[in-house]
Amino acid sequence: MQIFGVDIGGSGIKGAPVDLDKGDLAQERHKVLTPHPATPDGVADGVKQVVDHFGWTGPVGVTFPGVVTDGATIRTAANVDDSWIDTDARLLLGERLGGLPVTVVNDADAAGVAEMHFGAGRGRRGTVILLTFGTGIGSAVFVDGVLLPNTELGHLELDGHDAEKRASSKAREDHDMSWEHWAAHRVRTYLAHVEMLFSPELFIIGGGVSRKSHKFLPHIEGIKAEIVPAQLQNNAGIVGAAMRAAGR
Numbered sequence: 177m178q179i180f181g182v183d184i185g186g187s188g189i190k191g192a193p194v195d196l197d198k199g200d201l202a203q204e205r206h207k208v209l210t211p212h213p214a215t216p217d218g219v220a221d222g223v224k225q226v227v228d229h230f231g232w233t234g235p236v237g238v239t240f241p242g243v244v245t246d247g248a249t250i251r252t253a254a255n256v257d258d259s260w261i262d263t264d265a266r267l268l269l270g271e272r273l274g275g276l277p278v279t280v281v282n283d284a285d286a287a288g289v290a291e292m293h294f295g296a297g298r299g300r301r302g303t304v305i306l307l308t309f310g311t312g313i314g315s316a317v318f319v320d321g322v323l324l325p326n327t328e329l330g331h332l333e334l335d336g337h338d339a340e341k342r343a344s345s346k347a348r349e350d351h352d353m354s355w356e357h358w359a360a361h362r363v364r365t366y367l368a369h370v371e372m373l374f375s376p377e378l379f380i381i382g383g384g385v386s387r388k389s390h391k392f393l394p395h396i397e398g399i400k401a402e403i404v405p406a407q408l409q410n411n412a413g414i415v416g417a418a419m420r421a422a423g424r
């Protein structure tokens with residue numbers, strides 16, 4: 177069975193039909209640049225371009241980088257335009273896509289669902305936390321495979337700051353930090369804080385950095401939980417969005 181997945185990110189809007197039996201893209205993904213400012217109207221146009229590229233006419237799952245309730249309503253917009261707040265994204269995107277059924281889900285929750293089913297979290301019980309390090313920090317918390325949605329652990333307070341401003345991948349780039357310094361100080365302090373709160377068995381590190389895990393994982397010391405990179409890497413959001421749209 178195939179469902180279309182779209183991942184709305186800070187720099188790109190990416191999508192492809194997803195093979196839900198394999199947990200993989202059925203075709204090479206298509207990407208357009210995220211407009212700036214990332215307003216509902218501009219982003220909806222981008223989503224339409226991606227879906228139209230494949231001539232897709234079935235259900236569509238879409239990730240969003242903020243709190244999403246009931247598969248539809250946007251509640252926060254830390255790294256996209258504020259005018260998203262209280263937008264019914266299911267309605268907006270459904271109309272823009274000519275009436276296709278749309279489900280919207282937080283980006284990290286989508287990535288987490290995909291990793292738990294097809295990737296690094298497969299078969300893992302207990303508390304598992306996926307954290308995505310990108311423009312912001314996204315989180316997906318699972319207990320015995322069940323998701324607690326919209327946990328927003330990227331906005332915990334860390335040393336008096338919003339944690340994602342200190343420890344995201346963007347923070348590393350903005351402050352010109354080496355991988356080692358970022359991992360040994362910023363990421364380690366952040367993981368220690370999350371571990372103090374939740375005592376997970378496993379941390380899965382996702383987002384664009386998961387491809388470069390050899391550069392930073394060895395420098396994160398003193399964390400009791402196992403720490404592994406995400407396996408679906410940058411496609412986890414697309415796959416998870418499609419899974420949510422299929423009701424999984």
Ligand code: BGC
Nearest residue numbers: 241242243254284312313314
């Ligand atoms: C948002 C989260 C999102 C994360 C990653 C944060 O700023 O608040 O909802 O999952 O960025 O995109």
